[in-house]
Amino acid sequence: MNARTFHDARVVETADVATGIRRVVLEPPAGARRRADPGTHLDVRVEVPDGDRGVRPEVRSYSVVDSSPDGSRLALTVHLSPTSRGGSAHVHGLRPGDVLRCTGPLQNFPVRIGAERYLLIAGGVGITALAAAARTLTRLGAHVDLVYAGRSRDRMPYLADLQAELGERVQPAVSDEGTRLDVDALLARTARQAPGTEAYVCGPLALLDAVTHAWRRHGLPSTALRYETFGSSGRHAAQAFRVQLPALGIETVVDPGSTVLESLQRSGADLMYDCLKGECGLCVLPVRRVDGVVDHRDVYLSEDQQADGGSVCVCVSRVAAGPEGREPLLVLDLP
Amino acid sequence: MTELDVPGRVTAKIFPYPLNAWYAAAWDHEVTAKAPVARTVAGRPLALYRTQDGRPVALDDACWHRLAPLSQGKLVGRDGIQCPYHGLQYNAAGRCTSMPAQPTVNPSALVTSHPVVERYRYVWVWPGDPLLADADTIPDMHQMDSPEWAGDGLTIEAPCNYQLILDNLMDLTHEEFVHGSSIGQAELSESEFTTRHEDDGSVTVTRWMRDVEPPPFWLKNMRDKFPGFSGRVDRWQIIHYYAPSTICIDVGVAEAGTGAPEGDRSRGVNGYVMNTITPETDTTSHYFWAFMRNYRLESQLITTQLREGVHGVFAEDEAMLVAQQRAIDANPDKVFYSLTIDAGGMWVRRILDRMLAAEGRSLPVPSSTPSQVTS
Numbered sequence: 001m002n003a004r005t006f007h008d009a010r011v012v013e014t015a016d017v018a019t020g021i022r023r024v025v026l027e028p029p030a031g032a033r034r035r036a037d038p039g040t041h042l043d044v045r046v047e048v049p050d051g052d053r054g055v056r057p058e059v060r061s062y063s064v065v066d067s068s069p070d071g072s073r074l075a076l077t078v079h080l081s082p083t084s085r086g087g088s089a090h091v092h093g094l095r096p097g098d099v100l101r102c103t104g105p106l107q108n109f110p111v112r113i114g115a116e117r118y119l120l121i122a123g124g125v126g127i128t129a130l131a132a133a134a135r136t137l138t139r140l141g142a143h144v145d146l147v148y149a150g151r152s153r154d155r156m157p158y159l160a161d162l163q164a165e166l167g168e169r170v171q172p173a174v175s176d177e178g179t180r181l182d183v184d185a186l187l188a189r190t191a192r193q194a195p196g197t198e199a200y201v202c203g204p205l206a207l208l209d210a211v212t213h214a215w216r217r218h219g220l221p222s223t224a225l226r227y228e229t230f231g232s233s234g235r236h237a238a239q240a241f242r243v244q245l246p247a248l249g250i251e252t253v254v255d256p257g258s259t260v261l262e263s264l265q266r267s268g269a270d271l272m273y274d275c276l277k278g279e280c281g282l283c284v285l286p287v288r289r290v291d292g293v294v295d296h297r298d299v300y301l302s303e304d305q306q307a308d309g310g311s312v313c314v315c316v317s318r319v320a321a322g323p324e325g326r327e328p329l330l331v332l333d334l335p
Numbered sequence: 336m337t338e339l340d341v342p343g344r345v346t347a348k349i350f351p352y353p354l355n356a357w358y359a360a361a362w363d364h365e366v367t368a369k370a371p372v373a374r375t376v377a378g379r380p381l382a383l384y385r386t387q388d389g390r391p392v393a394l395d396d397a398c399w400h401r402l403a404p405l406s407q408g409k410l411v412g413r414d415g416i417q418c419p420y421h422g423l424q425y426n427a428a429g430r431c432t433s434m435p436a437q438p439t440v441n442p443s444a445l446v447t448s449h450p451v452v453e454r455y456r457y458v459w460v461w462p463g464d465p466l467l468a469d470a471d472t473i474p475d476m477h478q479m480d481s482p483e484w485a486g487d488g489l490t491i492e493a494p495c496n497y498q499l500i501l502d503n504l505m506d507l508t509h510e511e512f513v514h515g516s517s518i519g520q521a522e523l524s525e526s527e528f529t530t531r532h533e534d535d536g537s538v539t540v541t542r543w544m545r546d547v548e549p550p551p552f553w554l555k556n557m558r559d560k561f562p563g564f565s566g567r568v569d570r571w572q573i574i575h576y577y578a579p580s581t582i583c584i585d586v587g588v589a590e591a592g593t594g595a596p597e598g599d600r601s602r603g604v605n606g607y608v609m610n611t612i613t614p615e616t617d618t619t620s621h622y623f624w625a626f627m628r629n630y631r632l633e634s635q636l637i638t639t640q641l642r643e644g645v646h647g648v649f650a651e652d653e654a655m656l657v658a659q660q661r662a663i664d665a666n667p668d669k670v671f672y673s674l675t676i677d678a679g680g681m682w683v684r685r686i687l688d689r690m691l692a693a694e695g696r697s698l699p700v701p702s703s704t705p706s707q708v709t710s
């Protein structure tokens with residue numbers, strides 16, 4: 001059985017571990033037990049309300065906060081979000097003996113061994129993705145700081161447990177107590193004292209934004225900042241657009257389900273590429289003209305290069321209609 | 336245990352090595368912040384170096400890009416290494432930090448960084464699953480850097496399977512035949528010995544030879560501590576094995592009849608032969624050894640003499656191991672048989688077999704058992 005396959009796990013324990021935050025311990029069936037490494041999550045099938053038609057199934061991802069070494073018990077911790085579309089309510093409704101359809105542990109956020117120091121920054125329930133990493137790195141003898149931010153202690157699950165286990169390594173930042181997290185000061189200090197730090201962040205979007213900006217502002221190396229991305233989608237929804245490659249006399253349409261590269265290849269262009277993930281840069285082509293906006297979805301071009309708009313990674317990037325409402329079009333040259 | 340194992344299973348001639356284990360990769364002084372060194376540990380080619388802060392690092396010795404060996408590159412920045420081919424740079428965590436030909440760095444560019452601990456004058460590396468590494472399981476070799484002991488050692492690059500070296504050290508009756516001119520004596524194979532194994536994966540083989548003539552090596556040591564000593568001695572060898580491949584041997588002699596077997600070693604000299612064997616490939620090993628003593632700590636002369644003396648003795652073992660491995664290779668159809676003197680080595684094999692099983696890499700059942708081969 002592959003880790004992505006869904007199976008029925010049994011709920012063996014539920015408990016409130018903070019205000020509005022519930023811990024749910026699952027027991028996967030015997031054949032589906034796998035060790036959950038730090039940073040892994042489960043994809044879980046939940047039922048969400050669907051207008052007046054009742055409910056519809058959806059998939060949510062929740063980090064495994066801790067687990068037994070043989071994978072026979074996996075704990076999730078879920079915040080009942082007032083703004084949620086119903087996924088967290090489904091999990092909060094579970095009782096021991098219930099069944100939850102879920103995958104095995106999936107890894108999107110692996111911890112790397114060997115960095116000079118580690119800075120783990122958790123906001124509220126974001127601790128679920130970082131607690132196991134903090135424990136593992138501590139056991140390996142690494143230098144670890146766990147900065148754990150929350151509005152008040154009663155909204156910070158596992159804080160007391162982690163402090164008991166990891167002592168001074170845990171640095172709570174509690175807004176209600178006047179110790180609100182100052183991201184800028186924290187990263188200024190990191191840049192000054194320990195520029196070899198590798199940082200892992202998990203928490204609300206506002207925290208992630210604050211950290212990524214301060215990280216860059218203080219000149220810390222971009223590859224040493226890690227956060228979980230559940231699939232990198234662009235800033236715009238994928239839509240159909242026309243693409244032209246006059247050098248080869250090609251004009252075709254890129255439909256929402258395919259890429260510029262695929263569409264051009266299909267039309268007979270022989271182009272170079274390798275990773276197909278927007279990472280290697282081998283597929284980059286010069287842009288002659290755009291109607292609409294280029295939705296750069298790669299990590300190869302620098303921000304300046306993307307802003308300049310002179311080139312595009314055709315394996316992932318797209319064009320979306322601009323505000324002027326003209327039909328989106330991309331005209332490319334050969335390198 | 337309800338079922339018995341098939342005879343011949345753990346007497347494999349080429350014994351696989353566990354990966355989820357600490358192995359000494361190098362002496363502390365071999366790993367520097369000046370240049371990387373290449374070392375293969377448990378089949379994994381590694382580039383070893385130190386950060387500017389002095390912390391040892393073990394990266395896979397193959398660049399993410401086109402696999403050029405990083406060990407031929409140079410150290411850069413506070414904790415980095417640069418590939419000698421196209422200049423990619425990595426930090427101590429194995430993360431690529433610079434791709435010279437472009438403004439950005441591919442976030443997928445990584446080489447594996449292995450758990451490393453510096454302890455007892457060695458740099459230890461865990462080649463297996465990093466999440467299982469626990470520095471508390473490094474075997475006890477405290478004599479290596481304790482103020483109560485003095486001594487030094489060397490490395491033997493042994494062209495044989497690591498288990499052959501463990502077999503050699505777990506049974507010292509070979510001293511009579513291999514080391515006749517230095518430490519061998521007939522009483523070694525004549526005296527009784529006991530073999531004990533513990534649940535923590537350690538094995539102890541104890542042998543006392545009472546009221547014997549001291550062989551030349553031990554007579555010299557006695558005279559270093561007790562000038563002019565002559566006469567007979569009680570001699571001991573207490574072999575401590577710690578999984579997977581460390582063997583510390585408590586050795587010594589004391590004036591015969593002065594109570595050493597009962598615990599009073601004051602009229603004797605005591606050494607510890609420290610051995611830790613790191614499989615390099617199936618048929619090559621890095622054999623790190625040292626001889627530590629707890630008397631005349633001030634004498635560098637004695638340290639050097641003992642290191643050179645033991646070096647000579649171990650050269651005899653090495654010659655035998657080389658010849659044995661060659662004969663094994665030349666006789667693929669023949670198997671190993673066991674004697675009572677192999678009890679210690681057989682416990683080691685069983686413990687290693689269980690470590691392999693825990694990694695899902697059990698030894699194969701031999702296609703024909705030894706008894707069938709001879710019939």
Ligand code: FES
Binds near residue numbers: 280284314316
């Ligand atoms: S193929 Fe690698 S970036 Fe497009």
Ligand code: FES
Binds near residue numbers: 401418421
């Ligand atoms: S092989 Fe290392 S940079 Fe190319």
Ligand SMILES: [Fe+2]
Binds near residue numbers: 503509510513514652
């Ligand atoms: Fe020997």
